[in-house]
Amino acid sequence: MKKFFVFIICLNIWLPAGVDARTVSLPLKDFMAVDNIRLSGIEANTQRFELKLPIPERWKVHEARLTFGYSNSSALIKDRSKLTFVFDGFVLAQNSLDPLVYKKNLTVTIPPSLLGPGYHPFEIQVAQHSVESGCEDPSAPELWTSIELVDAVLELKMDLKPIPLRVSAVNDFLYDPKNIYPPEIDLVFPELTPGIMKSVALCASGIANRYEFRRTPFFNTANISRRTDTIVVGDPEFLRSQLSRFNLPDSIWENIQGPHLSLHHLPYLEQNGASKSNPKTDPGFALIIVCGRNEEEILKASTALSLLSMPLPDAPSVHLTDIQLPVLAPYRFKKGLVPGCTYTLKALGMDSFTFKGMTPIPKGIEFRLPSNAHLTPNDQAVLSLTIAYGAAMREDSVLNIQLNDKFVTGIPLRDPAGGNYRDYEVQFLMSSLKPGINRLLFAPELVPLITDQCTLIQTGNLRITLFDNSTLSLPEIDQWIEMPNLGAFLTDGFPFGRYPDMRETQICIPDKTPASFMASVNLIAMTAQKIGFPPLAASWHVDTPASEDKDLIFVSQTDTIPSSFREAAPINLTTPGPIKMPHLGRPKGNCENENNSLLSKFFHPRQNKITQVDIEDSKLVILRADPVFIQGRGACIEFQNPKDKNRSVFMLTAQNQEDMAKTGQALWDPRVQASLRGDTAFINLTDPELDTRSFRLGDNYYLGKVSPIPFMDYYANTYPVWFIGVIVVLCFSLAMLLYMLLRARNKRRLTSD
Numbered sequence: 001m002k003k004f005f006v007f008i009i010c011l012n013i014w015l016p017a018g019v020d021a022r023t024v025s026l027p028l029k030d031f032m033a034v035d036n037i038r039l040s041g042i043e044a045n046t047q048r049f050e051l052k053l054p055i056p057e058r059w060k061v062h063e064a065r066l067t068f069g070y071s072n073s074s075a076l077i078k079d080r081s082k083l084t085f086v087f088d089g090f091v092l093a094q095n096s097l098d099p100l101v102y103k104k105n106l107t108v109t110i111p112p113s114l115l116g117p118g119y120h121p122f123e124i125q126v127a128q129h130s131v132e133s134g135c136e137d138p139s140a141p142e143l144w145t146s147i148e149l150v151d152a153v154l155e156l157k158m159d160l161k162p163i164p165l166r167v168s169a170v171n172d173f174l175y176d177p178k179n180i181y182p183p184e185i186d187l188v189f190p191e192l193t194p195g196i197m198k199s200v201a202l203c204a205s206g207i208a209n210r211y212e213f214r215r216t217p218f219f220n221t222a223n224i225s226r227r228t229d230t231i232v233v234g235d236p237e238f239l240r241s242q243l244s245r246f247n248l249p250d251s252i253w254e255n256i257q258g259p260h261l262s263l264h265h266l267p268y269l270e271q272n273g274a275s276k277s278n279p280k281t282d283p284g285f286a287l288i289i290v291c292g293r294n295e296e297e298i299l300k301a302s303t304a305l306s307l308l309s310m311p312l313p314d315a316p317s318v319h320l321t322d323i324q325l326p327v328l329a330p331y332r333f334k335k336g337l338v339p340g341c342t343y344t345l346k347a348l349g350m351d352s353f354t355f356k357g358m359t360p361i362p363k364g365i366e367f368r369l370p371s372n373a374h375l376t377p378n379d380q381a382v383l384s385l386t387i388a389y390g391a392a393m394r395e396d397s398v399l400n401i402q403l404n405d406k407f408v409t410g411i412p413l414r415d416p417a418g419g420n421y422r423d424y425e426v427q428f429l430m431s432s433l434k435p436g437i438n439r440l441l442f443a444p445e446l447v448p449l450i451t452d453q454c455t456l457i458q459t460g461n462l463r464i465t466l467f468d469n470s471t472l473s474l475p476e477i478d479q480w481i482e483m484p485n486l487g488a489f490l491t492d493g494f495p496f497g498r499y500p501d502m503r504e505t506q507i508c509i510p511d512k513t514p515a516s517f518m519a520s521v522n523l524i525a526m527t528a529q530k531i532g533f534p535p536l537a538a539s540w541h542v543d544t545p546a547s548e549d550k551d552l553i554f555v556s557q558t559d560t561i562p563s564s565f566r567e568a569a570p571i572n573l574t575t576p577g578p579i580k581m582p583h584l585g586r587p588k589g590n591c592e593n594e595n596n597s598l599l600s601k602f603f604h605p606r607q608n609k610i611t612q613v614d615i616e617d618s619k620l621v622i623l624r625a626d627p628v629f630i631q632g633r634g635a636c637i638e639f640q641n642p643k644d645k646n647r648s649v650f651m652l653t654a655q656n657q658e659d660m661a662k663t664g665q666a667l668w669d670p671r672v673q674a675s676l677r678g679d680t681a682f683i684n685l686t687d688p689e690l691d692t693r694s695f696r697l698g699d700n701y702y703l704g705k706v707s708p709i710p711f712m713d714y715y716a717n718t719y720p721v722w723f724i725g726v727i728v729v730l731c732f733s734l735a736m737l738l739y740m741l742l743r744a745r746n747k748r749r750l751t752s753d
Helices: 002-012 169-174 194-211 236-246 295-306 486-492 514-531 563-568 657-666 670-675 708-718 720-752
Strands: 022-027 037-040 043-045 052-055 059-072 082-087 090-096 103-110 118-127 144-160 185-188 230-234 260-267 281-291 317-319 342-344 353-356 363-369 380-389 398-403 406-412 419-429 436-445 463-466 471-473 478-483 505-508 539-541 551-557 577-587 616-625 633-640 648-654 680-684 692-695 701-705
Touching: 037 043, 037 118, 052 059, 059 082, 059 118, 082 103, 090 103, 144 281, 169 281, 185 194, 194 230, 194 281, 194 295, 194 514, 194 539, 230 236, 230 295, 236 281, 260 295, 281 295, 380 398, 406 419, 486 514, 486 633, 514 551, 514 648, 514 657, 551 657, 563 648, 633 657, 648 657, 670 692
Parallel strands: 185 230, 230 281, 505 539, 505 551, 551 648
Antiparallel strands: 022 144, 037 144, 043 118, 052 118, 059 103, 059 144, 082 090, 082 118, 260 281, 260 317, 342 471, 353 463, 363 436, 380 419, 380 463, 380 471, 398 406, 398 436, 478 701, 577 616, 633 648, 633 680, 680 692
């Protein structure tokens, strides 16, 4: 978190874009998923880790330097062992691997001609040898080099390009997921009302969705003052009060005749003042105006800004007439698959691909399942593959398939004459999947037919093609989950994001403060980013809404949350009382003495096997303390709605406005998100690392239902002998019944004759 704010400060001290460049240092691990990598063998590289440096359209990079450390084996031959750095296919650095120097640092300068907008792949290659003549083992254990990317640092000398004055720049220039560290965005709005609150939240959600997976913290100032992107939401009179002091043309707010979007360079004031004919603006930062004559028109304009696929025009401003929104079914998330459907690999983002070489770079796909998916262990998903592979490969060549980093199966490529598979079915248990993001990986291992030592090995024939008409089929999946579950909320917003537009959610700000409202904006924008769709149907309130069949989100200082909900929470944060903290955690199992009935000798109740989700048991330590909740802490709490057993309540709270603002910003930190689970989490706002502790303190409840089929499936697989016996008895009984009916009918026929 501290590094992020250092970067923001660096951005904010820049002079107007395009005038002076500034150098910033960014740890590689802060914007890329990197780890220390060990390269083994005569020839190895880091290609399989998909290292890519993102450069957004908005940046003009003058110079870049990447510094990383490496260490190598002391058995290597210096003259023949080399480390090479390759960027976008160009070799930029080459070092000898010195066996007498255990650890070294390498600084690579990347020229600006290679740093245009886009994702730039880079790799580190090593050639390692341990003998000067004769044969050498390509897999000798002394052939290794360790690349230390965790501590690598990227230095950038850059400035911001002038923003093109067209509304479409919102999509293709301003808010780009390639932006390594998106700067904070200032939201300026009038007095809080439900309509204004919803409009501001939609604007923030639209920006967060455009960044896809990057952190996007929002803050609020009463007036335009900071040199950062600013979104002003309000009516023409509010625009005039905010912009007239910058001596901007009156036409900006006077010509608004309906829902209105416009893009401008951010204005600023100088001591010498400015004239209307030549106002001072900073072309490196954007001023986005979301305006209308009333709250209904403002909401329509903010809705347009929130939609990713909105065809925004190439003009500085646009007046909107109508927006048609789709009707969304539940559990339709970004990259989400619908149970019971069949998908081609092409539909999942993987085109036909040819793997080459002995150990090709693995290739895979990602997809999501709802966080409340009840994955019955005995159900199966089916992967149907179309494959072609080359000739002259040894019969132990194989295509390995991994699911969530676990080996699932291997497809043999045993014909030396080459061959192909069409609709080759691979079945894997649904227990291999998990709610949330799943990764399916194809990793071939191809072996040449001839592999003798000191023999030229021909590898051009090592080919296998996986065609994009291969399919993945999922069975029907029940929707059932144990609650409360903060982890599910961080996965896809469940249960508040059950519908992508959050139509069954009400957000309440009882303390009516801008700090709490901005915390709720950060919370909802983060949730919308997980879902991939803005909360178009969520409702906002400054007071507790009337009891309705909806889930509730309270974002407010602790003492202002209604007492009926504070008392229903698993921990009461406002009054001295018992604090229940888990202690002595241990695995939870099923004891034989739990049920001593005669029937239990033969059958285990199904609920002990299936509905018992907890895998940990603990004792609760009860402590009475005053105060319970101290300054410098933020809390996330989820529990069952005391007024509706089928609904949930989420509370984001802190003691004061300053802590509320910090808590909302902290939710964007990946470390905080990874730590939220159970029903209660405390965020230490005074810790630079934002230490977060999660607990399960309250009672469990369940949402969803399980269909009858898993019941039969469970007993058939758990007690196969009993199940077969019951089937045999039923068949015998049916046969006897048919026999007796036929015999009675035959007797009646003979009697009548």
